[in-house]
Amino acid sequence: MQDFLRNRFKERAVKAGATVLEVSDLTQAARTIARVIGEKGGGMIVATPDLLNEPIFSKEFDQPLHPATDELTVAGSAAGVSPGSFGIAETGSVVYAANDRLDRLVAMLSPIHFALLYAGDIAPDLEVAGGKLKDLQMNQGKRYVSFVTGPSRTADIERVLTIGVQGPKELFIVLIDGESEK
Numbered sequence: 001m002q003d004f005l006r007n008r009f010k011e012r013a014v015k016a017g018a019t020v021l022e023v024s025d026l027t028q029a030a031r032t033i034a035r036v037i038g039e040k041g042g043g044m045i046v047a048t049p050d051l052l053n054e055p056i057f058s059k060e061f062d063q064p065l066h067p068a069t070d071e072l073t074v075a076g077s078a079a080g081v082s083p084g085s086f087g088i089a090e091t092g093s094v095v096y097a098a099n100d101r102l103d104r105l106v107a108m109l110s111p112i113h114f115a116l117l118y119a120g121d122i123a124p125d126l127e128v129a130g131g132k133l134k135d136l137q138m139n140q141g142k143r144y145v146s147f148v149t150g151p152s153r154t155a156d157i158e159r160v161l162t163i164g165v166q167g168p169k170e171l172f173i174v175l176i177d178g179e180s181e182k
Contacts, residue, residue, distance in 0.1 A: 002119065002120065005089045005119075005122045005123075005124055006089075006119045006122060006175070008089040008090070008124075009087050009088070009089040009092055009122050009175075010022075010092075010175070011092070012089065012090070012091055012092025012093075013087075013092030013093075013094075013149075013150070013173055014092070015092065016091075016092050016093075016149045016150030017150035017171070018092065018149075018150050018171040018172070018173050019170070019171070019172045019173070020172075020173045020175055021036070021172055021173070021174050021175065022175045022177075023174060023175070023176055023177070024176070024177050025176065025177065025178075026054070026056050026116075026176065027056050027060070028176075029116060029174045029176055030056050030057045030060035030061070031060050032174060033045075033060075033079075033081060033114050033172075033174065034060050034061050034062070036114075036172065037061075037078060037079055037112075038062075040078070040079075040112065041078070042062070042078065043077065043078025043079070044063070044066050044073075044076070044077045044078055045061065045063075045065050045066065045077060045078060045079050045080065045081060046065070046066050046067070046068045046073060046074050046077045046079075046080045046081075046106055046110060047065040047066070047067070047068075047080065047081045047082065047106065048068070048081070048082040048083065048098070048103045048106055049067065049103070050083065051065060051081055051082070051083070051116075052065050052067055057081075065081070067102075068080070068102040068103065068105055068106045069102070070102070071105060071109065074102070074105045074106060074109045074110055075109050075110075075111070077110055077111070078111065078112065079110055079111065079112040079113065079114060080106040080107065080109070080110025080112070080113050080114070080168075081106070081113075081114045081116065082096065082098075082103065082106045082107045082113070082114075082115065082116070083115075083116040083117075083180075084096055084115045084116060084117040084121075084173075085097040085121070085132075085136060085142075085145075086117075086121040086122065086123055086129070086132055087117050087121060087122040087123070087173075088122070088123050088124075088125065088126060088129050088147070089122050089123065089124050089125065090124065090125040090126060091126070091147075091149055092149055092150070093147045093148060093149040094115045094117055094147075094148050094149075094173060095129065095132070095133075095145060095146070095147055095148075096115075096145070096146045096148065097136045097140070097142035097144065097145045097146075098142065098144060099141070099142060099143050099144060104144060104146065107146070107148060107168075108146070108148075108168075109168075110168055111168060111169055111170075112168060112169065112170045112171075112172070113168040113170070113171050113172070114172045114174055115148070115171065115172070115173045115174065116174050116176065117173055117174065117175055117176065118175075118176045118177075118178055118179050118180040119175050119176065119177055119178065119179075120178050120179030120180070121179055121180055133145060148171065150171055
């Protein structure tokens with residue numbers, strides 16, 4: 001069942017315009033992100049506080065990860081990295097739950113965003129996701145929840161599709177084997 005959910009999630013996420021990078025653990029996730037950022041020319045990477053304090057991330061990057069101190073820092077970064085709470089196989093969406101505004105902005109305002117997601121944290125559909133949302137809000141006190149499906153897309157009145165106007169131009173979902181330790 002887990003392989004089915006993983007494959008369905010990947011298929012739907014790619015169809016929505018995301019790039020899915022599969023890795024075995026957090027160390028490989030950090031190395032993969034560092035490699036992709038290097039291939040794209042490098043630059044400042046912003047991250048949520050839980051990743052700033054993660055030793056694996058601090059040793060894999062050429063320069064230290066930066067905290068999201070304000071909107072201009074996040075928007076002016078090369079990329080942002082943040083953990084997703086869970087994924088939804090039915091839609092290929094990553095669900096974020098964070099109360100701090102700046103933590104939320106890393107996923108929503110970075111030009112390139114890397115979403116860390118454990119494969120074991122993928123819900124099959126929106127019905128199961130509803131139960132997970134209830135847990136996030138009632139038991140974990142998460143007040144703000146966002147569903148992100150692919151990079152930002154918008155179309156003007158002439159139906160001209162533009163990527164990245166209201167959010168990341170590129171979304172990389174770093175799919176890590178196993179389940180998170182939440």
